[in-house]
Amino acid sequence: MDRFFPSSKTCSRCGHVQDMPLSLRTYNCPECGISIDRDLNASINLRIGGRARPVNACG
Structure with missing residues (x-):
């Protein structure tokens, strides 16, 4: 995952x-209508992105 991925x-x-802006604590999506805590939204994005990343067990 890109280091600067806009997860939040x-x-x-x-x-x-x-x-x-950092002052907004709730992510309100105008496209699908979801309303979710900003940090929870970011953590879901990071978890999804982490699963898509190949794992190298040797290094």
């Missing part, structure tokens, strides 16, 4: 990306 700015349900 990307909808964990539909993938829509929007600007999110």
Whole structure:
């Protein structure tokens, strides 16, 4: 996963990306309508991204 992946700015349900100032604590997606805590949304995105990343057990 890209080091600068916008995990808190990307909808964990539909993938829509929007600007999110740090003062906003709830991610409200205008595309799919999900309303979710910003940190929970980011953690879901990071978990999904981590699963897509190949694992190298030797290094």
